[in-house]
Amino acid sequence: MEYVPGIPILKPSIDADNKPFWDAVANHELVLQKCRACDVYHQPPRPMCPECKSMDTLEWVQSSGRGQIYSYVNFTTDRMAYPAMKVPYAVVLIELDEGVRLVSNMIDIEPDEIEIGMPVEVVFDDISEDLTLYKFKKRAA
Numbered sequence: 565m566e567y568v569p570g571i572p573i574l575k576p577s578i579d580a581d582n583k584p585f586w587d588a589v590a591n592h593e594l595v596l597q598k599c600r601a602c603d604v605y606h607q608p609p610r611p612m613c614p615e616c617k618s619m620d621t622l623e624w625v626q627s628s629g630r631g632q633i634y635s636y637v638n639f640t641t642d643r644m645a646y647p648a649m650k651v652p653y654a655v656v657l658i659e660l661d662e663g664v665r666l667v668s669n670m671i672d673i674e675p676d677e678i679e680i681g682m683p684v685e686v687v688f689d690d691i692s693e694d695l696t697l698y699k700f701k702k703r704a705a
């Protein structure tokens with residue numbers, strides 16, 4: 565996927581809950597919030613475990629960065645596409661091996677080659693000095 569020069573890219577909205585996630589992405593690491601008490605991963609990050617309601621058992625752990633495409637949508641015309649992104653491009657919903665899902669984009673693949681269930685792994689795209697995004701690429705099964 566390619567960006568259209570001169571049009572700002574939407575940046576993540578960073579708050580107290582997701583700052584550790586985006587700090588890790590800036591360092592080319594993918595981390596997930598996990599509850600020590602009930603051993604469940606959560607995404608998006610939040611201040612309280614949605615399973616056991618604990619507020620002091622959440623920790624950040626390294627993700628495998630591996631998963632598969634759970635769903636996707638291909639943007640093939642400018643009508644509904646984000647103006648900063650050149651069509652065609654795909655927005656993918658990735659289900660990580662840890663069981664949580666992330667919205668992202670794919671690299672090194674044409675949108676019409678994307679399939680549900682395709683195994684993927686995370687990569688990091690340094691867009692600018694102050695913006696790094698996580699993306700995914702196809703991997704061998």
Ligand SMILES: [Zn+2]
Nearest residue numbers: 599602613616
């Ligand atoms: Zn919990």
